[in-house]
Amino acid sequence: MKSSSGRILTAAHLLLVWATMAAAVPALGFGLVIAAWGGGGAAAVLVLALGVAAAVGLLAVAHLPLRGTVPRYDTTTGILGRALPVFALGTFGVLTGVAACSSHVDLGSAGTRIALTGAPYAFAAAFFVPSRPVRLGAAAVLAAAVAYAGLVLSHVEQRRFEAEVARYRQHQELLYAGDAPPGMEVLRATAGNDFRIEYRPVGEYDLRRQVSLTVRHPPTLTLRCPPPRDGVTCAVEPNGDLRKVARDPSGSVQVTLTRRHRDVQVDVTTRTPDDEPWLRRLLDTLHPLSDGELKGLMRQEKIVHTL
Numbered sequence: 001m002k003s004s005s006g007r008i009l010t011a012a013h014l015l016l017v018w019a020t021m022a023a024a025v026p027a028l029g030f031g032l033v034i035a036a037w038g039g040g041g042a043a044a045v046l047v048l049a050l051g052v053a054a055a056v057g058l059l060a061v062a063h064l065p066l067r068g069t070v071p072r073y074d075t076t077t078g079i080l081g082r083a084l085p086v087f088a089l090g091t092f093g094v095l096t097g098v099a100a101c102s103s104h105v106d107l108g109s110a111g112t113r114i115a116l117t118g119a120p121y122a123f124a125a126a127f128f129v130p131s132r133p134v135r136l137g138a139a140a141v142l143a144a145a146v147a148y149a150g151l152v153l154s155h156v157e158q159r160r161f162e163a164e165v166a167r168y169r170q171h172q173e174l175l176y177a178g179d180a181p182p183g184m185e186v187l188r189a190t191a192g193n194d195f196r197i198e199y200r201p202v203g204e205y206d207l208r209r210q211v212s213l214t215v216r217h218p219p220t221l222t223l224r225c226p227p228p229r230d231g232v233t234c235a236v237e238p239n240g241d242l243r244k245v246a247r248d249p250s251g252s253v254q255v256t257l258t259r260r261h262r263d264v265q266v267d268v269t270t271r272t273p274d275d276e277p278w279l280r281r282l283l284d285t286l287h288p289l290s291d292g293e294l295k296g297l298m299r300q301e302k303i304v305h306t307l
Contacts, residue, residue, distance in 0.1 A: 010129050016062040017086070017125045022118030024055050025094060052087070059083035059121070086124045093120025161298070167305070168294060171195070173263060174215045175289040178282030181211060181275070189297055192306035211270045213282050219265035223258055241283070245273075259283050 028051035036044040060083045094117055126138035168175065174195035180186065187200040187210065195215040223242040225234035234244040242258040256269045257279045266286060268279040297303040 010131055010134060013062060013129065014122045014125055017059065018118035018122035020058045020062055020118070021055070021090060021121040022114060024058055025117045026114050028055065056080070056083050056087050059086050082128045086121060086128060089124035090121030093123065164298060165291070165294060168303070173217050175294070176215045176261070176264065176266065176286050177289045177293060178213055179285035181278035181281055184211065186297065186302055189303040190306045191303065209272060211268065211275060211278055211282070214267045216265045216267070217263065219260045219263065223260060255279065257283060261286050
């Protein structure tokens with residue numbers, strides 16, 4: 001077979017694979033949705049099995065332009081030995097594209113996405129044609145595509161991260177933090193109608209050793225003690241802070257210091273009276289949460305939104 005005719009047959013084969021699968025795969029996906037909607041899981045499995053068999057059969061038919069170029073591939077075993085891996089690799093490529101779409105990667109209009117559905121199968125088929133330059137070209141394109149996909153997904157992830165930062169910053173007036181008490185670390189933070197950070201001793205999980213900081217807006221006009229009740233003592237300190245100690249019948253104690261800071265009200269609480277100096281340290285080191293601190297909490301998955 002002449003090289004020019006070989007190139008034409010190879011191109012015809014790859015074009016046929018692309019066109020066939022660009023039509024078959026969306027039809028299979030639509031059929032799965034309809035089957036699952038109308039008949040449940042069992043119907044979807046049956047449609048999937050029939051669809052996969054039909055798709056492999058179509059890939060076997062797409063081998064016809066190359067028939068006779070490599071005799072060992074013309075047997076039933078040889079044809080299926082090419083069609084099955086092409087289907088598997090192509091389907092993996094389609095699923096990767098679906099994942100990219102779900103990550104808000106723009107793959108064009110609906111028509112463009114349908115046309116692109118057949119591309120992974122044609123690309124996979126290129127690795128099985130009897131032409132070394134085509135196989136090497138496919139490998140080079142694969143390497144370039146992987147590198148490009150990595151850059152695109154990295155950019156998408158960065159945009160998503162920055163959007164999440166902006167979401168937290170919508171309530172900038174609440175985002176205050178204090179310096180973590182010595183030997184303690186942030187356990188978690190929650191942002192919603194108020195902003196709360198909980199600290200714990202490094203490596204410990206005892207709830208009684210936790211210290212919490214809560215920022216609220218708007219603040220109480222004047223800090224005043226609540227009406228007296230059993231087990232609760234309260235006093236306004238000379239610096240204007242409100243100190244409240246609550247004891248329950250079980251003997252546990254909760255100490256809370258409250259301070260007005262600019263246009264917010266800050267409560268710091270501990271269940272361990274000996275840790276009261278840490279509460280004062282938190283209040284004395286209050287500062288707006290920096291971008292570095294906020295992003296650090298996000299990367300460590302220590303901050304969440306609440307309703």
